[in-house]
Every structure is written in structure tokens, then in C-alpha cells.
Amino acid sequence: MQIYTKEYLTSIQRIEQANNRKDAPILYIETYGCQMNVADSELVISIMIDNGYAITDDFNLADVIFINTCSVRDKAERKIRNRLKVFKFLKRSRPSVIVGILGCMSERLKEKLIEEEKIVDIVAGPDSYRSLPQLLKEAESGQTAINVLLSRDETYADISPVRRDKSGVSAYVSIIRGCDNMCAFCVVPFTRGRERSRSPETILEEIKQIIYEGYKEITLLGQNVDKYNWNNELNFAGLLRKVAIANPEIRIRFATSYPNNFTDEVLKTMADYSNICKYIHLPFQSGSSKILKKMRRGYTRESYIERINAIRKILPDCSISTDIIAGYCSETDEDHEQTISLMKNIKFDYAYTFKYSVRPGTYAARNYKDDIPERTKGKRLREIINLQTKISLESNKKDINKTFYVLIEGKSKRSSNRYFGRNSQNKVIVFPKINSKIGDIVRVVVTNCTSATLLGHIVKVDDIIKLIN
Ligand code: 5AD
Ligand code: SF4
16 A cells, blocks of 8 residues: 555545656546445556556547446446447447456456457456456457456455545545345345455555545445454454544445444444444345345344334434335235335435346346236335335425534535535535535535435534534
């Protein structure tokens, strides 16, 4: 890792230096899928800059095009295959351009990707990024280059990511890679391999650099952060505490939590430190215990509700979001009703909702029929979305007349004289700019809302950043 010293270069400086090198080959990278992929692309840029490449935001100028892909649902893969058509067209006029597919689709499809998509020169799985310079050499000599080996210990712990978040306010820090949970529907354990945690020293070092670069918020990332375990000496709650104590001046978030592994110790740590944001993303997937069993999630409707009750008891101000899958194998109308009733009962602040999509090779694909007609999946999903919109609106209305500390992230899309930011609960708030700038923490009173956004105005700009929730 670039160790943090007086000579430490920020991401912007590293890109500037890289782009000032004469005749450097130019990389363009496009990222799909989860936050982990965004973090991985930042690692890839770091590796490529250190190997002599310049970086561009315009693929027409690129010598090398990388696409960091997602396999979580068929729709994600189809979108990427469509995008490849654009690069195919580009390659017709500039045959020397190298196209590399990175990430989960590479890991899932391996050499098949090269057979199916004729323009692909490089296929690189999530644990192979250190070998990208070597793979590029092979591709430049006219061979197709593949590395889809999964690793038991690769965490890229020593590589300083080159951050590309445009506003420079919020940064991702990967703390654990892979997933051992093996939920029946999920491709992730196959594409990202076994769980492995990153050393706390390198995590804390990276956060120091992030603060030096001016960021005001970090999100600790993992497919399942609750499984963080460093040598049986430090668990996730312990890491969270260390990070919160060492960095009182920044906001700390984390994602994703898993119901079975989410402990009261984490909740108490969140309660103890005001700089840990009061927001938890806790996917439940289905409200029916029968379906949960078939999903191999390892918890029941009742034990999930017990976790929610623990959150509400220890952190009464905490917001909760979730993931829901509609139309999983053998899901009956009664099972679906159980999902609806769980939503009504818990009243999530936000939900990410999906139609079940068979992923080849998973336990569900091998053992169950995808027997819910597309129309039924669509109908159930719409019902879930409509209900959640109502619940989100209710939840937002409760915030009217409350004031929150808001970290300003950028200009509102709809109006250039308004900013948007998030409160601790991860809710987006839009308000007129007035004496504030991106990266400031301001106190905002909420005066109105929609189901997606809170609207308000600043009551105070803090000179010294105080992270009171
Ligand atoms: N079909 C639909 N949704 C899925 N997810 C994961 N795998 C599938 C699948 N095969 C959803 C889950 C998970 C989120 C990241 O994506 O809800 O929590
Ligand atoms: Fe998939 Fe389950 Fe791992 Fe989440 S925890 S990534 S749903 S296997």
C-alpha cells in the first residue's frame, strides 16, 4: 500500500500524474453491479496506473476497455451483453482496442464468454486483478487471456484504491471478500469465492488516507460484514469500534448485514458511537419460513422479527432497509401474503425488490423448478413495490418537523440552487444551498416529503463538523 506520509498522493494527483505520462496506453473502465464492484474497479485503476496506464472517461480514446460485470440476475448480464455491442462496433473501426471482462460474469462463464462474445480479449475473475498487466501482455500478443482462479486469501490489502467518487464525499472500504453462506438462489459464492477478512491494520491505514483525501464518510463493505473475523481475535463489532474510535471526525456506514450473524454487540457498538450512522440494511428475501428454508437462508420469519426487535430496542432511531425476492421456486399466494404481512408489520424505510432469476449452477437451479410464471412474478413484485412506496411515504412523513445533521453530497438533479445529502438514517434530503458547500455537515429541518425524498431547509451550518445524530 502507498503508506500515508507527507509524500502521499491523493487519487486525483495519481490520475493527473498518470495522465501526464507521455505515450501511456489509456484505460477506460465501466462498472456494473454492487458497491463491492465499485470498490474493485478502484483497485483495478490503482494496479493499472502503477503499471504505466493513463485513465479516461471517454471510451473512444481508450486503448483498453474494461467492463467490471455483475451476475446476480439474468437482467444484469443481459444489460452487459447489450453494452458489449457498442464496443464491438468500436472494435470494427479500431481493431487494436483490447476489451477485458472483469468481475462476476467472467468468473461464472469463464472461457465461454470468449466463445460467445467474439470481441472479448481478456476474462478476469474478482481474485485475479493483480495479474491484469500480465493478461494484457498476452492479449497484446494476440492470444486470449484468462484468469478466473479464486483465492482463499486475496484481499488486495496492500493496494491503495484510486477513488473515483465524483463528489469526493463518500468512500468505500472493503473489509471482507467472498461469501460462505450459500443461499440457494445466489451466484455470489461461486463468483466471489470463500470468505476472507482483511487485516485491521490495512483497513485503518486506508481510512487515514481517505480522510487525508478529504472524504467525510466511509462505508465498510462486504457481502456479509457480520462474518468479519481477523484471526479469531477481532470480530465485526470490534472492528467497527476500532474504526469509530480512531476516526471521530467521519461518518461510518457498513453493508451488507446478514440476519443470522447480526449481533447485539454490533447494535451496542452503533449505540455507543455517534459517528456510526444509524442505518442497517438487513435483507429478509421472503416472509414465509417455508420459502426461507428452501432459500437455505438459515433463519425463520420469527427469528428475523426477533433481530428487528433487537434493533428497535437498542437503536430506536435506526432506519432499516431490506431486499425482497418475488416469485421464488414454489412460492404460493399464501407465501407471498406472508411477505406482504411482514412488510406491513416491520415497515421498512426502504426496500430493494427483485423478481427471482434462476442462476445456473446454484442449489436452487439444480434442485427446484423455476415454476412461478413470469406474469405472477411481475404481479407480486408490483404489489410489493406499491406497498413499500406507501410505507416509505409514511416513514418520511414522520420526519416532518424533525431536524437532522446532513452531509452534503452534491447538487440536486432537479434544481441547481439546491443540494442533496443524507442524514444518519441514510435518507436523502434536498434543501436550498445557502452558505454551504459539498462536504459540509448542516442541520436541516424537514418541511415536506415524497416517498423517496425529504425536503427541507438549513437551520445551521456547522463550522466544526460535529457528528451528532
Ligand atoms: N434472483 C433474484 N434476486 C436475487 N438476489 C440475489 N440472487 C438473486 C436471484 N437469483 C437479490 C437478493 C440479494 C440481492 C443482492 O440480490 O435479494 O440480497
Ligand atoms: Fe448471496 Fe446469501 Fe451471500 Fe448475500 S449472503 S451474497 S444472498 S449467498
